[in-house]
Amino acid sequence: MLCVKPYNMLCKVFVIPFYEMWDLPDIFVQTLWEGLVGGTLYSLIALGFVLIFKASGVFNFAQGIMVVFSALTLVGLHAIGVPAYVALALAALIMLVLAFAVERVVLRPLVNQPDIILFMATFGLTYFLIGFGELIFGGDPKVMITRELNIPTGRISFDFAGGRVEMQKLDITATVVAGLMVAVLAVFFSKTRIGRALRAVADSHKAALSVGISLNQIWIIVWFAAGLVALVTGIMWGARSEVSFALEIIALKALPVLILGGFTSIPGAIVGGLIIGIGEKVGEIYWGPIIGGGIESWLAYMIALIFLLFRPQGLFGEKIIERV
Amino acid sequence: MRAPDETVIKAGQTLLSVENVSLSFGGVKAIRNVSFDIKKGEIRAIIGPNGAGKTSMLNVINGFYHPQEGEITFKGVKRKKMRPHDAATGGIARTFQNVALFKSMTTLDNIMAGRTLKMNKNFFWQLLRYGPAEQEEIQHRRKVEEIIDFLEIQHIRRVPVGRLPYGLQKRVELGRALAMEPELLLLDEPMAGMNLEEKEDMCRYVIDVNNHYGTTIALIEHDMGVVMDLANRVVVLDYGQKIADGTPDEVKADKAVIDAYLGVAH
Numbered sequence: 255m256l257c258v259k260p261y262n263m264l265c266k267v268f269v270i271p272f273y274e275m276w277d278l279p280d281i282f283v284q285t286l287w288e289g290l291v292g293g294t295l296y297s298l299i300a301l302g303f304v305l306i307f308k309a310s311g312v313f314n315f316a317q318g319i320m321v322v323f324s325a326l327t328l329v330g331l332h333a334i335g336v337p338a339y340v341a342l343a344l345a346a347l348i349m350l351v352l353a354f355a356v357e358r359v360v361l362r363p364l365v366n367q368p369d370i371i372l373f374m375a376t377f378g379l380t381y382f383l384i385g386f387g388e389l390i391f392g393g394d395p396k397v398m399i400t401r402e403l404n405i406p407t408g409r410i411s412f413d414f415a416g417g418r419v420e421m422q423k424l425d426i427t428a429t430v431v432a433g434l435m436v437a438v439l440a441v442f443f444s445k446t447r448i449g450r451a452l453r454a455v456a457d458s459h460k461a462a463l464s465v466g467i468s469l470n471q472i473w474i475i476v477w478f479a480a481g482l483v484a485l486v487t488g489i490m491w492g493a494r495s496e497v498s499f500a501l502e503i504i505a506l507k508a509l510p511v512l513i514l515g516g517f518t519s520i521p522g523a524i525v526g527g528l529i530i531g532i533g534e535k536v537g538e539i540y541w542g543p544i545i546g547g548g549i550e551s552w553l554a555y556m557i558a559l560i561f562l563l564f565r566p567q568g569l570f571g572e573k574i575i576e577r578v
Numbered sequence: 579m580r581a582p583d584e585t586v587i588k589a590g591q592t593l594l595s596v597e598n599v600s601l602s603f604g605g606v607k608a609i610r611n612v613s614f615d616i617k618k619g620e621i622r623a624i625i626g627p628n629g630a631g632k633t634s635m636l637n638v639i640n641g642f643y644h645p646q647e648g649e650i651t652f653k654g655v656k657r658k659k660m661r662p663h664d665a666a667t668g669g670i671a672r673t674f675q676n677v678a679l680f681k682s683m684t685t686l687d688n689i690m691a692g693r694t695l696k697m698n699k700n701f702f703w704q705l706l707r708y709g710p711a712e713q714e715e716i717q718h719r720r721k722v723e724e725i726i727d728f729l730e731i732q733h734i735r736r737v738p739v740g741r742l743p744y745g746l747q748k749r750v751e752l753g754r755a756l757a758m759e760p761e762l763l764l765l766d767e768p769m770a771g772m773n774l775e776e777k778e779d780m781c782r783y784v785i786d787v788n789n790h791y792g793t794t795i796a797l798i799e800h801d802m803g804v805v806m807d808l809a810n811r812v813v814v815l816d817y818g819q820k821i822a823d824g825t826p827d828e829v830k831a832d833k834a835v836i837d838a839y840l841g842v843a844h
Contacts, residue, residue, distance in 0.1 A: 447697045454691045457680035466666025466695040
């Protein structure tokens, strides 16, 4: 319509999508909402990574499988007749046991080893959890016990600019829960003794030891916190699709989020997640058709790469200044 | 936190003693059969040429290194080795030769971190940061402000310490150690790399800490003028061995010490 021959492509990229957004605002709002929900869940996963990275400098590859494992534990316990909320508490308890085990078996023997060694160890942990999980729960996808946990389902819809916007109640819940979790963690990290100890350990092991901070205790706390975040993520993701080992892949989605947000920043994980989630959805709907769709799977990495060109330390990452 | 078999040590009694301690890294013998003691309330200097084993000795005392032989007696409790956590809970604080601070945290947070062991409200109160945890935070903050006043670092309270000049970082590190209200304070070259004025300030703080809080201090220092002025007693190490032990005047006159410093073929 607006596009004339020599400028056809430029017009399709720079004009048409914005015209469409303006022309059908209800669809645009719907897209933004879906992007926001996807983004919230990415944020949650990234949060698990950030927690552990901050306190121990370890990139925990196992975060994805921890999501699956905690969700499977919850569903599995319920399947053998444990009431839903008791199963939830037990699943949390099992994440605590896992934190103790990881500290004792993986981290403690590897203290003072280079980061890459610890990174590899988390690979080992991943494969252990996959095998162990399949052994106990079997490999079939499970259904999340959404109703038993009283998570609201169904949808609300409202008229907007001549169209209808629909929102899943589940998605609204997920957004609220993620928001709460982030707020609690942010306060915990910045305002309390243990939060301060966590940051201290991240800065210098030696100095932390000298003031009597116990590294072992700190590691258990962060792995437990990451485990709880994994459990919440597992419930929310599981409720949207199903609980299966395929969910583990979402861990890879956290990478562009972390690159965007910076590996050490909790607000960064949140904002990064939202940018990736919304960018992905908007890109898919408005720019996808130009090259035949299907760009959602790699767009996130593109966004992160372009971002790296301008801010190598990420959105909120600590600026690296080295005195020479 | 006081272990049941610990005794209260009065001024002038032995607070800490190391007996026949030897420490080696593979074939390198860092400390060979060294014994000395630190009395409650004194300023004890450990001196010696580079590589004499002074820092290793501090690391043994605060549990970073575990000696292969010998024993450490602290407040009447005999141990084969210290652990950093036990040392800290027992009241041993320290500073490091190359400043070890939490660089991305503010001065205030660094010193608050020194209060970790004094704060004991549990995890769940901490998580909520409500009620007891909040009161505790306020109460400890008061103590920390007192230390900040004492060290005259009010103006850098909110500055991340990584941005501070070296002299001030050293002072913040001292503040963090003081926040532990230690019985024994280990200072590893507190005046290294400082100019004259900064050195004089630091000396004043060390003396004040000793007088005002009655803290026992063990310090490593290369500036002989400083050592002779500050210390009540001096132990001299060379090549991992103790070559002299006594008052500054005795040590200054010791033949072995003069040889070690002026360089005589070993």
